[in-house]
Each structure stands twice: as structure tokens, then as C-alpha cells.
Amino acid sequence: MVASGPSRTARLRVDGDRVTVRCGKVELGQGIHTALAQIVADELGLPLAQVHFDAPATDTSPDEGVTSGSLSVQDAGAALRLECGQLRQALGREATAHWVGQSVPRPEVASTVSGAHRFIHDVELPGLLHGRVLHPPQMGGQLASVDLAGVQALPGVVAVHCDGDLLGVLTDGNRTADAALARLRSSVAWRCAPSAPAAEPVTRVVDEKTAAVGLPARTLEARFSKPWIAHASIGGACALAQWSDDGRLTVWSHTQGLFNLRRDLALAFAIEPGQVSVRHVPGAGCYGHNGADDVAFDAAWLARQCPGRPVRLVWSRADELAWAPQGPAMVVDMAADLDAHGRLLAWRHDVWSLGHSARPGRAATPALLGSWQTAAPFERPATIDMPLAVGGGAERNAVPGYDFPAWRVRAHRLQDGPRRSSALRSLGAFANAFAAESFVDEIAAASGQDPLRWRLAHLQHDPRGMQVLQRAAAMAGWRSTPRPEGCGQGMGYARYKNTGAWCAVVAEVEAAALLRVHRLCIAVDVGLAVNPDGVRQQIEGGAVQAISWTLKEDASDPASQMLRFSEVPQIDVLVLESTEPSLGAGEASLGPTAAAIANALFDALGVRVRDLPLSAERIVSAMDRNL
Amino acid sequence: MPAVEFTVNGQPVVLHEPPSARLLDVLRETLHLRATRLGCGEGECGACHVLVDGRALAACNTPLAAVAGCEVVTVEGLADDAIGVRLQRAFIAEQAAQCGYCTSGLLIGATALLRREPAAGEAAVRAGLDGHLCRCGAHPRIVRAVVRVAAESLSA
Secondary structure, three states: EEEEEEOOOOOEEOOOEEEEEEEOOEEEEEEEHHHHHHHHEEEEEEEEEEEOOOOOOOOOOOOOOOOOOOOOOHHHHHHHHHHHHHHHHHHHOOOOOOOOOOOOOOOHHHHHHHOOOOOOHOOOOOEEEEEEEOOOOOOOEEEEOOOOOHHOOOOOEEEEEOOOOOOEEEOOHHHHHHHHHHHHHOOOOOOOEOOOOOOOEEEEEEEOOOOOOOOOOEEEEEEEOOOOOOOOOOOOOOOEEEEEEOOEEEEEEEOOHHHHHHHHHHHHHHOOHEEEEEEOOOOOOEEEEEOOHHEEEHHHHHOOOHHHHHHHEEOOOOHHHHOOOOOEEEEEEEEEEEEEOOOEEEEEEEEEEHHHHHOOOOOOOOOOEEEEEHOOOOOOOOOOOOOOOOOOOOOOOOOOOOOOOOOOEEEEEEEOOOOEEEEEEOOOOOHHHHHHHHHHHHHHHHOOOHHHHHHHHHOOOHHHHHHHHHHHHHHHHOOOOOOOOEEEEEEOOOOHHOOOEEEEEEEEEEEOOOOEEEEEEEEOOOOOOOOOHHHHHHHHHHHHHHHHHHHOOOOOOOOOOOOOHHHOOOOEEOOOOOOOOOOOOOOOOOOHHHHHHHHHHHHHHHOOOOEHHHHHHHHHHHHHHHO | OEEEEEEEEEEEEEEEOOOOOOOOHHHHOOOOOOOOOOOOOOOOOOOOEEOOEEEEEEHHHHHHHOOOOOOOEEEHHHHHHHHHHHHHHHHHOOOOOOOOOHHHHHHHHHHHHHHOOOOOHHHHHHHOOOOOOOOOOOOHHHHHHHHHHHHHHHHH
């Protein structure tokens, strides 16, 4: 029995046999609350059913930053272990080892299939108004004219709000809101100037390793690219907001960063952060910095027209695809100096990209779309890359994990242009791992070596890296049998961020009219897997998303599609057993999957396609060049 | 406004709403059946699928008038459906959801699929679910869950 009377730390409240966790990390469908509950149950020697989570909120939760970067198990898990240790001593309890390491099912799955699960789109509040906003058609677009009276006269319209270049409508029903928005859209004219040419990129050396190496016998070079990629969540960005009569703001949001959003909302509305409460409510799938924060500003901006009334605002699919930040297009130039025996002497990796971080909470002005479009607009903060010590952005996974004698890694950051770039699952690591691991395959092929053996020879210092490669290869029966005509097998590997999980992927593809992936074999080392099936879900999900990006997606192409069920291959995931410290799993499989597919295409057809997506047109033109 | 009569999850409903109203809005707002989700709003993603006389239809582009006299089933009613309830259990057993936003539509789509083809194999299940998108990448588990139910009916 736990001692009577509630005991608490910053994150934990123990009342009888029940523990309530106040956690600043939010549940996005990645199962973080389940994994953290397993840690707490073991640390306090309690049944898992006795561990409960409060919905994260700025008024009650510790500020644990943004739920991003595959860091929640590492960071929040460590913080909880520490506090549990204090409580355990105070309460005279014994830790157990029942739950950590078990594949505990996520409770949200049961509530989802029964239909009971509530997303932010489903929250009902008394007196709820429905809002829609109309943003300019492009960055810097200006309002030329609008017929507000015609919108105001529609049934159910409570208020129409025009503030600089931002327009909004409040109605008493969801359907009337759609009708009012359609009317607003058709009654407005915009003035759009062509955007100014982008400034020169800013170049910086990310990492350099020098050594006295001999003169190269030859140099290999190749240029790789990936296009803009949209988050493309199945549900739209959504928020609720309510102002009190005394000027306090409450926001319900599916943001990844409750406190960051609170700070920028306070900036945008010129109030103190203490006057803003942000409460987390689940949204549709989150894969990085999407429109969640922007729609929260829009809701608060519109709700200010009717103090006391809560407002729900949902972005349309058009808003989402036009205005939500996307993962930026990137170009990666690779070069390698080889000696006369094909041994690698020096490696060069140059990445061109817009910044990958435009999240709220970090700049002098709000990083919230609508706040740049009002009559008193804030300046749009520059999009940046975080320092490599905290994961980097464009340069993530650009520094080799192999024991090359010398290298030079440079990042060339393009200045902000008309499109918004920000963090999309794995940031620069997707393009960098795709490029570097494709290039490794090219070097191995150029020197007549097996790509697995080549990698292992350069990973002697990293036994955990070697092990995931060997295990993935064993699962796939690496090149042990001849591949049928048009079929190929390829490999990709990376240690995510160079500090996170080790992941190796072997892909089997068939290249006919279209490139199809038949199977992925994935081995991953995340240290101690708190919930092994949860790790498998994250690794599988990341791999499926990466297949979709690799084969099909380009946010600049209106015909771009997402992967369909009949295109998803068999995926076998091996989570290595380990007692080493736990590492995140959410982003580790994406880059290696892209490289494995591209390398399998080369194995199948003998051609390199270095630009994503690996479309039929690109494969055909690569074959034409090869003739 | 003329009445539109139909049943939802076995219950008779009489509504006085415009015949052009979106079935999705009627379900979510008038009837407070919130588990049917708005996805793309254009019938492309499958998130809003409901059963109409046993067939899966996109509620986002189905007008109310189209379901007059029909039996409509949403996820909230699947527990009373012999196939639906087995799919719900199989989705839990396979942990076949991440964010869960596409799940309602997929359960409906899979129910319609297994009504047509109770012992569908894996390829048929994949093809049968091609009208649904899932952005989290839960596809392998969703396919396993549906194939599991199909295999049960084969051995039953």
C-alpha cells in the first residue's frame, strides 16, 4: 500500500494506490503516455492500471519543451525516473521490473475503434461558435477589395472580421461557417506582387575531419535531391479559443509545444504569458511542425470578436496545403576521393536547404502565420536550423558515422522565400541519409565490393551499427540468391542524428512499369525498448511514410499522391534486445528506407535515380541515359 | 421542408433538413455521432465512410436525400454488427491504429469488404482498402487485422 494522503513531486501526484502523471509531452498517436506509464508503474511498484495521465496543459504541466525529435522517452522518461525515485523513497516502496520491456497495448486504440475517442474536431462546449479564416493566396498577398456586407447578411453569421490582409467569419453553426467562407472567398480580390528573388545562401562548415591522405586516383561525385513534402495529415488543423471578459485567453490545441505556443500567443496579442492557458487535445496525425499553432492563432484572433464565447476554427484542405509549413526541398552534393585500390580517402557532403525550424516560442516575433497578416503585422521570424548539438536541421545525419580518414560537411542555408519550411519528421536526415547511403552504394559498386561488407569495414568502431546491419541482412537473406529479372535488393543504414537509434533497412523491389517495394527487413537498436511493440509501430509507420515520400510524393506537383494499401509491402521489424539507455524510435527508419529502395532499384536495373520521388518517368530516363 | 426518414445504427430517424445537406454534417452535428471523421471533404481519403445499406459510402459527398429509406451504420453501431465487432477486436489485437483519425472509415470499409467477400485474402483486402488513406503508416497492421477476421470466417 502507498502511504495515505497525497504525495507529490512536480510531475507526480500519488493518492492512495493511484498515481497521476502531469507530463509536458503530448500524445500524438506515438504511444508516449503508454511507454511513460510503464516506467512510472515499475519505478513505483504499482499496477499499470493505477497510473493515469492528466491532459497536458500550461496551467498544470511542467514545461518539457516541444514533443519532437524522438526525445520523449529519453528526456521525459529520465525526468520521471528521477522523480519516481524520490517518491519511492519517501513512500517506502520497492521498484519492480514488470512493465518496462512489455508490449503493452495503447488504450487509445480501444477507444478509437469503439468510436468513443474524441479529437479536437469533436470537442463540444456550451455556446460554441464556428470560425473560418481566409488567408491571402500567397505570402505577401494584399487585400484589394472585399464585400463584407454580403457575408454579414448570410443566415447564421455572427461576425465578420477584416484585419489588414486577414479575413474571418464567425457563425452559429459549422455548416453556415462553410457557406460563409465560400461567400467570403468569392467576394474578395487580392493584390499579389511577385516575390523578391531569394538572397544568396549562407554557407557554413558543419564538421571537418582532416588527415594526411595520399593523392586520389579518382574522385566520384553525385548530386541528389528531394522535393517539398507536405505533412498531409488526414484531418485538418483545428483549434478552439475563448477570451474571458477580463482579457484572459484559453486555447485548446493539438500543438506539439504547449508552452511555445503560449509564449507566441501572448506576444501576438500583447498580453502576459500568464494570461494564456493552452490545453492539449488530440488532433489527427502529427509528423512535425504543421498548421496546429497557426490555426490556434486564427481561432484566438477571431474569438476576440466575441469575448466569452468559445470558437472552433478548422482549416480547410486548401489552407492546409497552401499555408501549413512543409518539409523543404533539398539538394545534396556528394564527393569521394578514392585511391588506386578503391579505398576511400576523403568524403565531402554539401547540403542546400531552407531552414528546418520555424516553430513558435523561439523568436522576437510570433511564428504564427496570421500574426504576419493583420493590420499591425509582426515580422515573420527567420527559419533557422537548430545547432547540431540538439539535432541540427538541414545537416542532420550529414556527418558520416563511418570511420573515413577525412571529411568535410557543409550546409548551405537558403534564405526564406514565399513558401514556409519547417520541421517534418526526421528533418534533413531523410535527404542526407538517402544521399549518403546511396553514394556509399555507388562507391562500393565502383570498387567492386559488396555494399554490406563495405559498410561493416567502415563501422568497426561501432558494434551496434554493425549489428543492425548484420541482423537486417540476415532477415532478408542478403544477396544469397539470384534476383529475378527486374528485381533487386538494396540496403540503407543510419544512426539517427548520429546520437539516436541505429537502424538498417534492406528493401526488395521490382521495377516494371512502376517501381514496387515488395518487402522491407528492418533491424533497429533503440537501447532498452520500453514498449517493444510501440517501437515496432513507430519504425513501421516511419518506413511506410518514407516509402510514400520516396516513390510518390512531391508537394509541388498537383498530381502527387500518397501510398495506397495495395502499394504497402510486407515489413519485418526486428527490435534488438538491449539494456542500454532508451532512445527514440519515431524517426529512425525514414532515411535508411529511402536509400535502401534507391539502392535496390540500382540492383534491379543498373541505373541510379538520384532525384526523389523515384517516378516511372525518372527511371525510364535514367535507363535511356544508360543505353 | 420535407422529412427525410432513414435508420442510423438501427434507430429510426426523421429529419427536417435540406435534402442537399452533407450526410457527414447530419451525422456529426444533428445526431452527435462524432466518430465519423471529416478528412479531405472530397471523397478521396475514406475517413468519413459509413455503411449505407451495407455499402461503404463517403459521407462527405453524400447528400442527405440519398439515404432516404436506407439503413445507415456508423462506427458507433459496429459493436452490433457481426463482422464489425470482430474487426474492432482484431484492430485492438493488432494495435492497428496510431493517431486513429482514419480508423473509423477503415473499420467501415473493411466491414463492407468482408460482407462482400467474407474470406478475402491479403491481396483482396489490400485492394479493397485502396480507397482509404492512412498517413501514420499503420497499413501493415490494418491489413493483418482484416485478414485475421477473414481467416476466422474461413475456419468457422
